[in-house]
Amino acid sequence: MKVIINLLLMLVVLTSCHAQKPISEVKKEQTTINNSNPKLVVGIVVDQMRYDYLTRFASKYGDGGFKRMINEGFNCKNNHFNYIPTYTGPGHASVFTGTTPKNHGIIGNNWYDKEIKDMVYCAGDDSVSSVGTQDDAGEMSPHRMKTTTFGDENRLFTQKQGKTIGISLKDRGAILPAGHSANAAYWFHGRDEGSWITSTFYMSELPKWVLDFNTSDAAESYLKVWDTFYDILTYTESDSDENEFEGGFRGKEKATFPYDLAKLKDENRGFDILKATPYGNSLTTDFAIAAIKGEQLGQDDITDVLTVSYSSTDYVGHNFGVSSKEIEDTYIRLDKDLERFLKFLDQQVGEGNYTVFLTADHGAVEVPSYLQSMKIPSGYLDNKETDARLIDYLSAKFNSSDFVENISNNQIFLNRRLIDSLGLHINDVQEAIVNELIAYKHIEKVFSAHTMTTTNFTTGMELLLQNGYNQKRSGDIILLSDPAYISYGKTGSTHGSGLNYDTHVPLLFFGKGINHGETYDKTVIPDIAPTISALLGISFPNASTGQPLGFVID
Numbered sequence: 001m002k003v004i005i006n007l008l009l010m011l012v013v014l015t016s017c018h019a020q021k022p023i024s025e026v027k028k029e030q031t032t033i034n035n036s037n038p039k040l041v042v043g044i045v046v047d048q049m050r051y052d053y054l055t056r057f058a059s060k061y062g063d064g065g066f067k068r069m070i071n072e073g074f075n076c077k078n079n080h081f082n083y084i085p086t087y088t089g090p091g092h093a094s095v096f097t098g099t100t101p102k103n104h105g106i107i108g109n110n111w112y113d114k115e116i117k118d119m120v121y122c123a124g125d126d127s128v129s130s131v132g133t134q135d136d137a138g139e140m141s142p143h144r145m146k147t148t149t150f151g152d153e154n155r156l157f158t159q160k161q162g163k164t165i166g167i168s169l170k171d172r173g174a175i176l177p178a179g180h181s182a183n184a185a186y187w188f189h190g191r192d193e194g195s196w197i198t199s200t201f202y203m204s205e206l207p208k209w210v211l212d213f214n215t216s217d218a219a220e221s222y223l224k225v226w227d228t229f230y231d232i233l234t235y236t237e238s239d240s241d242e243n244e245f246e247g248g249f250r251g252k253e254k255a256t257f258p259y260d261l262a263k264l265k266d267e268n269r270g271f272d273i274l275k276a277t278p279y280g281n282s283l284t285t286d287f288a289i290a291a292i293k294g295e296q297l298g299q300d301d302i303t304d305v306l307t308v309s310y311s312s313t314d315y316v317g318h319n320f321g322v323s324s325k326e327i328e329d330t331y332i333r334l335d336k337d338l339e340r341f342l343k344f345l346d347q348q349v350g351e352g353n354y355t356v357f358l359t360a361d362h363g364a365v366e367v368p369s370y371l372q373s374m375k376i377p378s379g380y381l382d383n384k385e386t387d388a389r390l391i392d393y394l395s396a397k398f399n400s401s402d403f404v405e406n407i408s409n410n411q412i413f414l415n416r417r418l419i420d421s422l423g424l425h426i427n428d429v430q431e432a433i434v435n436e437l438i439a440y441k442h443i444e445k446v447f448s449a450h451t452m453t454t455t456n457f458t459t460g461m462e463l464l465l466q467n468g469y470n471q472k473r474s475g476d477i478i479l480l481s482d483p484a485y486i487s488y489g490k491t492g493s494t495h496g497s498g499l500n501y502d503t504h505v506p507l508l509f510f511g512k513g514i515n516h517g518e519t520y521d522k523t524v525i526p527d528i529a530p531t532i533s534a535l536l537g538i539s540f541p542n543a544s545t546g547q548p549l550g551f552v553i554d
Contacts, residue, residue, distance in 0.1 A: 037536055038355040038512040040298030041154075042345070043177060043307045043528075045092055046334070047170070047314035048495065049360035050322065051079070051504045053331050056237050060230065060332045064339030066508075069358060073510030074552045075518040081362065081505070082524040083467035084480075084498040085409060089122035090468070091361025091525070092176040092309065096149035098529030098544030100467040105146040106176065107473050112406040112413050114473070119408070120144070123172040125201065132197030132206050132214070137189045140171045141201035142180050147543035149179035150529045150536075151305040156181070157538040163295055164305040167288050169275050173309030173361075183295070186210065186287070188280075190272035194219035196287055209294025218286055219271055222279035227258035228329045229336075238328040245367040246326070247319040247491040249273065255320060257329075276319050278333035280312030285337040289344050298349035303536055309361075310334060321367040321493045355512045355535065357528060360505035364493040368484050378484035379442065383407075386440055393436050398422070403429065410496070411475030426450075426476070433477050445480040452478070464498040515554045523549060 054066060061067050069075075081091070083100040085108060093106040101107045106122050113120045123140045130138025151164035166178025166185035174185040182202065189197045195214040198206065206214075232241060239245070241256045248255030251267035265273045274280045288308050291297065297304040313330055320326040338358075345354050368378035387407055395401040400422065406413040412433065419429050430448035437446045445461060453471055457463040465478055480497070481487075488494040495502045507523060513535050526546030533540045534548035 037301075037303050038298075038353060039301065039303060040292075040345070040349050040354040041303060041305050041532060041536070042354060042356045043096065043305070043532070044338075044356060044358040045095060045173065045177065045307070045309040046358065046360045046506070047088060047173065047309060047311045048317040048362060048364050048493075049313055049505055050363040050501065051077070051506050053327075054506050057328055057331050057335075060234075060237070060328070061335045062339055064342060065335035066338060066358075068339070068342060069356065069508040069510040070518075072516060073356075073508055073514050074516065076507035076509075076521075076523045076549070076552070077518055078520050079359070079505060079507035079523045079525070080500075081498075081503040082464060082526065084461070084464045085468055085496045086362035086498070086502040087409075087496055088170065088314065088361050089172045089176060092173055093122075093145055094525050095359060095361065095528055096151065096177045096179065096307065096541075097145070097147045098150070098526045098533075098541045098546040099147060100526060100545065101470055102467050103147060103470075103543040103545065105144060105470055105473060107468065107470050108409045109172065110408070111473060112408055112411075112475070114413060117405065119406075123175045125199070128199045128201045130197060131199055131203060132195055132210070133189050133193060135189060135191075135193075137171070138197045138199045140175055140187075140199050142175050142178070142182075142185075143201075145176055145180070148541045149177065150533050150538070150541055151177070151307065152179035152181045153533060153539045153541055154303060154305055154536060155179075157536070158302050161302045162304050163297060164307075165291055165295060165297065166307045166309075167284065167291060168307075168309035169280050169284060169311035170309065173311055174307070177307035177309065178305075186291070188271075188275070188283070188287075190275065191270045194271035194274075207294060209290055213287060213290050219274065219283060222274050222277075222283055223262045223265055223271075224279075225258050225260050225262075226277050226279065228325065229332050232257060232325060235325050235328050238325045239323040239370070241325045243370075245321050245370045245491055246324055247489070249276075255326075257325065275312055276315035278312055278316070278330040280315070281310045281330070281334050281337050284308065284310055284312075285341050288341065292344070292348055298345075298354055310337075317364050317493045319492050321370065321491070322364050323366060323370060352512055355514060355532075356508075356510045357532065358506060358508045358510075359525070359528060362495045363500075363502045363505055364495045365484055365486060365497070365499075365501045367491065367493055368486060369490045371484055376484070377482070379482075380490065381442060381481055381485055381487045383487055386437075386443075389440070390433070390437065394433075397432065398424065398429070406475075409475075410479045410481070412477035412479075414476040416476075430476050437477070437479060442482045442485045443479055444482050447478045449474065449476045449478075461498050464503075509552050513554050515552060517551070519551065 089109040125141035164182040166174040168174035169188040171187040178185045246255040371378035530548040
């Protein structure tokens with residue numbers, strides 16, 4: 001009996017010793033677990049990048065930028081936005097939250113707020129103050145975005161040990177991707193300052209590394225001549241340099257190379273001129289590199305997140321158009337900046353220790369006047385005529401011209417209190433307007449809020465509209481125009497539709513934990529955040545509707 005008792009006691013002691021491992025061994029095991037994740041995740045959004053920019057300019061790209069990501073990573077060739085409208089604010093929010101405006105609430109860059117009866121900006125926040133400037137350009141935060149990003153989820157998962165930093169020339173391109181719990185978001189304030197700024201939502205003063213960057217000559221160094229990187233005669237992938245489809249800069253008669261930025265800056269809002277040149281992307285790369293160094297991102301086994309949005313591609317596209325020499329040169333130079341950035345990551349974080357994805361916030365339509373010269377159906381909408389005709393109709397039918405509170409973002413917001421006070425039913429008024437507008441020239445489809453909230457669409461433009469419709473924030477009537485018909489000037493490109501030129505954008509994954517390959521299977525923008533979350537083993541963003549792309553992850 002004693003022998004049995006002694007044996008049992010020895011077993012308990014041995015089990016206890018095994019269970020209570022030395023702290024050093026526990027730390028060693030934890031380090032091994034952490035080492036399975038990348039030290040740094042970099043999410044890159046190229047503003048207004050159509051998918052065909054990857055292929056059209058491929059012969060001009062080097063081996064270390066786009067091609068490196070394609071050749072060593074995974075290329076999703078049939079990647080699309082799955083909602084309308086395809087604007088910058090909703091695009092950046094959707095990439096990082098893994099859902100659409102229906103859930104995250106960023107229904108435009110600006111939209112009409114039905115409660116306060118005024119327009120609001122997606123990142124605007126007058127409850128915070130600027131940091132880094134006396135201007136109000138820093139009164140920004142993510143408070144209008146209703147959901148978390150994967151950066152937020154990583155902050156929660158790591159108990160705030162993993163950092164999240166957002167960077168972009170545009171405030172919304174820095175703020176929305178970084179999320180609510182980010183350590184910082186920085187954006188560029190041009191004009192006569194040329195500085196990177198933030199808001200008191202994140203901090204009370206700029207870190208020393210940002211102050212040092214702002215006092216350097218980084219921004220000033222790019223106020224130089226912008227000429228083509230290669231001989232302009234080799235730019236056969238774009239239209240002639242001098243044509244009638246481009247905007248250009250104030251102070252220069254023709255939109256042709258070269259552009260002396262130092263001479264042109266005073267007539268083009270000072271340092272803001274850099275935004276509409278490829279040098280804005282170069283400056284963004286410089287600042288991203290400084291941020292990685294200054295914040296020591298990727299220097300331990302706890303994953304950090306850096307979001308980088310390249311905005312200059314959007315400014316150049318809006319100004320010069322999809323087929324311009326300027327847009328071709330901008331992407332050639334962006335490819336060089338990507339190569340420089342990836343080489344820096346190799347050295348600073350370590351090759352094989354970081355993961356990068358690259359996508360866009362929307363595409364862009366060819367300049368309709370250019371399409372018209374090619375005999376392709378396209379054109380420009382006369383919104384003033386449409387609005388006036390609608391008001392006349394409402395006056396005649398309902399004996400009131402005050403039914404419409406606001407028309408913006410292809411939506412009509414009605415005065416519901418007035419309609420109710422007249423004894424009318426809102427659904428009847430909506431349907432009457434739908435039936436009226438569908439007869440107007442170049443309006444392809446019209447839907448009411450009642451239809452959006454009571455019908456479950458599964459395909460087509462209707463599904464995309466529904467994914468972009470937020471019941472609390474969106475309007476009473478939603479309009480879709482004919483393909484390639486836009487509300488814009490006759491030079492330069494724009495975006496916003498659910499058509500392929502606006503929805504088909506690149507999606508490249510590269511680095512640690514990523515398979516090598518490609519697919520023509522359809523992927524959608526909300527798939528990105530859950531894919532990165534799955535890679536990191538963290539919770540998906542709280543309203544994510546996308547699916548992790550298992551074939552991408554190693």
